[in-house]
Amino acid sequence: MASTAPAYSLAATLGLIVTAVGPQAPIIxxxxxxxxxxxxxxxxxxxxxxxxxxxxxxxxxxxxxxRAGWMGGWGIIVADIIVMANLAxxxxxxxxxxxxxxxxxxxxxxxxxxxxxxxxxxxAICYIGIEISAAVQCALLLIEVAVLLLFAITALVRxxxxxxxxxxxxxxxxxxxxxVPSAKALTAGILAAVFxxxxxxTAVTVNEETAESTRIPGRAAVISxxxxxxxxxxxxxxxxxxxxxxxxxxxxxxxDNAGDVLSGLGSAVFGSHxxxxxxxxxxxxxxxxxxxxxTQTTILPLARTVFSMAVxxxxxxxxxxxxxxxxxxxxxxxxxxxxxxxxLVLLTVISRDFLADSIGSIGLAIAFYYGLTGFACVWYYRRxxxxxxxxxxxxxxxxxxxxxxxxxxxxYAAFGVYADPAYGKTSFDLPIVGRTGGVTVVGIGAxxxxxxxxxxxxxxxxxxxxxxRSLLPDRLPSQTAxxxxxxxxPGDSRTAVGGDWFDAIPLSGTRVGLxxxxxxxHGLRAAAAMGRLRTCVRVLARLDLAPDELLFRLDDIVRxxxxxxxxKRGAPGAAGPKPAxxxxxxxxxxxxxxDPVSGRCTMARAGHPMAALLRPDDDVATYPELPAGPxxxxxxxxxxxxxxxxxxxxxxxxxxxxxVQTADDHDNxxxxxxxxxxxYRRSLEELCDRAVAALLPGPANDDATLLLVRTRMLxxxxxxxWELPPDPVLVGDARRASxxxxxxxxxxxxxxxxxxxxxxxxxxxxxxxxxxxxxxLIRDESLICEVSDTGHTSPHLRHAETDDEGxxxxxxxxxxxxxxxxxxxxxxxxxxxxxxxxx
Numbered sequence: 001m002a003s004t005a006p007a008y009s010l011a012a013t014l015g016l017i018v019t020a021v022g023p024q025a026p027i028i029x030x031x032x033x034x035x036x037x038x039x040x041x042x043x044x045x046x047x048x049x050x051x052x053x054x055x056x057x058x059x060x061x062x063x064x065x066x067r068a069g070w071m072g073g074w075g076i077i078v079a080d081i082i083v084m085a086n087l088a089x090x091x092x093x094x095x096x097x098x099x100x101x102x103x104x105x106x107x108x109x110x111x112x113x114x115x116x117x118x119x120x121x122x123x124a125i126c127y128i129g130i131e132i133s134a135a136v137q138c139a140l141l142l143i144e145v146a147v148l149l150l151f152a153i154t155a156l157v158r159x160x161x162x163x164x165x166x167x168x169x170x171x172x173x174x175x176x177x178x179x180v181p182s183a184k185a186l187t188a189g190i191l192a193a194v195f196x197x198x199x200x201x202t203a204v205t206v207n208e209e210t211a212e213s214t215r216i217p218g219r220a221a222v223i224s225x226x227x228x229x230x231x232x233x234x235x236x237x238x239x240x241x242x243x244x245x246x247x248x249x250x251x252x253x254x255x256d257n258a259g260d261v262l263s264g265l266g267s268a269v270f271g272s273h274x275x276x277x278x279x280x281x282x283x284x285x286x287x288x289x290x291x292x293x294x295t296q297t298t299i300l301p302l303a304r305t306v307f308s309m310a311v312x313x314x315x316x317x318x319x320x321x322x323x324x325x326x327x328x329x330x331x332x333x334x335x336x337x338x339x340x341x342x343x344l345v346l347l348t349v350i351s352r353d354f355l356a357d358s359i360g361s362i363g364l365a366i367a368f369y370y371g372l373t374g375f376a377c378v379w380y381y382r383r384x385x386x387x388x389x390x391x392x393x394x395x396x397x398x399x400x401x402x403x404x405x406x407x408x409x410x411x412y413a414a415f416g417v418y419a420d421p422a423y424g425k426t427s428f429d430l431p432i433v434g435r436t437g438g439v440t441v442v443g444i445g446a447x448x449x450x451x452x453x454x455x456x457x458x459x460x461x462x463x464x465x466x467x468x469r470s471l472l473p474d475r476l477p478s479q480t481a482x483x484x485x486x487x488x489x490p491g492d493s494r495t496a497v498g499g500d501w502f503d504a505i506p507l508s509g510t511r512v513g514l515x516x517x518x519x520x521x522h523g524l525r526a527a528a529a530m531g532r533l534r535t536c537v538r539v540l541a542r543l544d545l546a547p548d549e550l551l552f553r554l555d556d557i558v559r560x561x562x563x564x565x566x567x568k569r570g571a572p573g574a575a576g577p578k579p580a581x582x583x584x585x586x587x588x589x590x591x592x593x594x595d596p597v598s599g600r601c602t603m604a605r606a607g608h609p610m611a612a613l614l615r616p617d618d619d620v621a622t623y624p625e626l627p628a629g630p631x632x633x634x635x636x637x638x639x640x641x642x643x644x645x646x647x648x649x650x651x652x653x654x655x656x657x658x659x660v661q662t663a664d665d666h667d668n669x670x671x672x673x674x675x676x677x678x679x680y681r682r683s684l685e686e687l688c689d690r691a692v693a694a695l696l697p698g699p700a701n702d703d704a705t706l707l708l709v710r711t712r713m714l715x716x717x718x719x720x721x722w723e724l725p726p727d728p729v730l731v732g733d734a735r736r737a738s739x740x741x742x743x744x745x746x747x748x749x750x751x752x753x754x755x756x757x758x759x760x761x762x763x764x765x766x767x768x769x770x771x772x773x774x775x776x777l778i779r780d781e782s783l784i785c786e787v788s789d790t791g792h793t794s795p796h797l798r799h800a801e802t803d804d805e806g807x808x809x810x811x812x813x814x815x816x817x818x819x820x821x822x823x824x825x826x827x828x829x830x831x832x833x834x835x836x837x838x839x
């Protein structure tokens with residue numbers, strides 16, 4: 001509440017409100033409370049979910065993406081820097097008046113120097129620590145509110161007992177908004193009154209330094225706006241009854257006093273002798289301490305917003321530095337103090353009228369980022385608005401109405417009221433647009449500068465996200481073995497777009513390889529590393545390696561990449577600390593192979609990705625115990641595979657830790673996922689949507705991946721297997737059995753080539769291996785012929801010379817096949833050949 005600076009806000013804006021709407025100033029002050037209260041509810045609900053000192057920046061980023069979030073943060077920066085310059089000037093003026101130096105209070109140079117001094121002092125207090133700041137604020141606020149209430153009561157009593165010439169009786173028309181002359185006047189008055197309430201959100205900005213950060217700051221925001229309503233309603237009504245709305249003397253409509261209506265009223269209300277003189281001086285002191293206190297509480301949220309933006313890499317990282325002793329943002333606090341001083345000096349040099357008009361432009365910045373916060377709340381919680389009435393009211397309806405009000409005030413004021421060249425003290429001749437009011441030029445111009453900076457700052461996030469999406473499969477290929485669905489949810493900020501990936505890889509024998517993985521780090525490096533690793537996994541998987549063997553080889557690749565990165569930094573083989581965004585170090589991966597012929601699923605994992613399993617005859621999903629291997633690139637223990645026997649219709653969910661970390665805790669996230677999977681009869685696409693809605697109701701801090709798999713099995717008549725002794729005489733039996741089976745399948749057109757393939761592979765098995773030979777035919781989307789033996793030597797395709805006795809058979813087989821290859825098993829190897837089915 002101290003950051004709203006009640007005494008200063010009334011001194012600086014009450015005259016503007018009366019000038020705009022006349023005697024309806026009390027109701028206009030009350031009406032401005034409504035959008036403020038609605039936005040305060042948005043702050044409370046968003047803070048309960050994400051207590052981040054970046055407030056609008058963080059919340060809008062999570063709701064709408066980094067560009068909208070950056071503009072929200074920029075709106076806070078613009079409003080705070082502009083108001084800092086005005087607060088400091090008022091503090092300088094009142095300092096001289098309190099000491100009796102009225103001549104210096106009218107001198108531009110001395111008031112500017114006084115303002116610079118006040119900014120420096122308050123910046124130093126904020127730099128030293130928030131505990132000292134809080135203690136100073138409590139003392140100043142209690143005295144300020146007490147003096148204001150005494151001033152209001154005295155003014156109201158004297159209005160009816162002393163009957164001053166300016167006195168006008170309290171009337172019901174003061175509280176009738178329909179008596180305001182025009183919609184233009186109504187908008188100008190409300191936007192000026194919005195500034196009176198502005199500042200209550202400081203309590204939310206320091207949420208990370210507050211006990212019970214998800215509850216107390218949000219409650220304080222709502223309570224403070226209600227207390228401000230009571231205070232302002234009493235003071236405005238009392239002062240207007242005493243001073244009237246005349247355009248001369250102490251009248252509130254006197255434009256000469258519009259920027260400071262309290263200094264002249266102090267002696268008129270309290271008197272100029274004895275205790276009255278003391279109280280009049282005390283009122284001046286309160287305006288002084290109010291502006292000084294507000295300067296301090298403006299630095300607090302400004303520095304913390306900049307700090308949060310720097311932490312999320314939306315600003316240079318040096319602004320994220322924290323003092324080791326005081327635990328306060330260092331560069332953010334000092335940097336914003338210097339920026340405010342520079343703005344004050346610049347506008348004072350240009351024109352004091354320009355500085356005065358900049359006060360009005362604060363209202364535009366306030367309406368912009370408050371409105372964005374209201375819309376962010378609605379969009380952030382859009383998936384839970386129908387859960388119950390409370391969620392609909394406080395997370396949807398009220399914040400949405402507040403956002404719409406702020407949007408209307410912003411547009412109507414910026415392009416209607418403030419754009420009028422006659423409004424305010426300055427105007428500018430702009431190309432194309434023509435003559436435009438200075439308030440609109442300052443307000444809109446400052447926001448447009450933010451657009452240019454935003455495009456520069458968010459370029460990396462946009463590029464990383466585009467690269468990430470281009471490296472992930474657009475659509476998972478149709479598989480005989482499984483039904484698939486997937487979701488990838490990118491992180492909401494520049495630091496969150498990273499290296500999560502998923503894939504489904506067709507393997508020999510109608511099997512399928514399933515993978516989810518996560519690269520440590522974020523940004524372009526992580527996205528690029530993800531693309532390389534996804535390619536490596538696909539290549540290794542096509543070698544038909546077992547999951548544990550694949551992870552072992554992938555670990556070697558990741559470590560090699562890490563060594564190459566270390567050498568680029570000039571430390572070959574160094575084991576020193578890796579940068580936080582090192583994309584080629586510490587990779588998590590879960591790889592599974594499912595065989596629809598046997599129903600076996602073999603899994604192995606490196607790091608923390610997990611799998612959930614729901615069998616058709618179960619009602620609750622379980623999480624199989626998978627041996628936890630070290631992350632790839634770290635080295636250490638070997639990887640182990642786990643084999644699961646799955647029946648048709650089993651539901652398997654593979655996911656990265658980002659998918660469950662946004663819940664209250666990890667176990668709660670796993671519970672929510674299990675509840676969602678229990679609805680397994682729904683389509684996989686619908687299950688994916690429900691899982692995302694349950695676990696990621698708003699945007700995520702980290703990118704998240706979910707791969708849902710529903711298993712199938714081939715029918716018995718699609719697979720035929722023969723086991724034959726290693727006898728050359730039986731080659732003919734193998735050819736004959738294959739031909740008969742092809743006839744039963746209606747594939748007589750493939751009989752000749754299949755006989756040739758079976759004959760060549762069977763003969764090689766007898767010649768180069770010992771033990772029984774297995775021949776298997778699989779009829780699927782293609783015809784697959786497999787010959788297995790006990791040998792561990794794979795044949796190699798080569799061009800036979802003219803005088804070579806062998807080497808031609810495998811070459812002929814390769815020419816007839818669509819694909820062929822070798823996979824190793826625990827008992828030997830299998831040579832497989834795929835042929836396209838006749839159209």
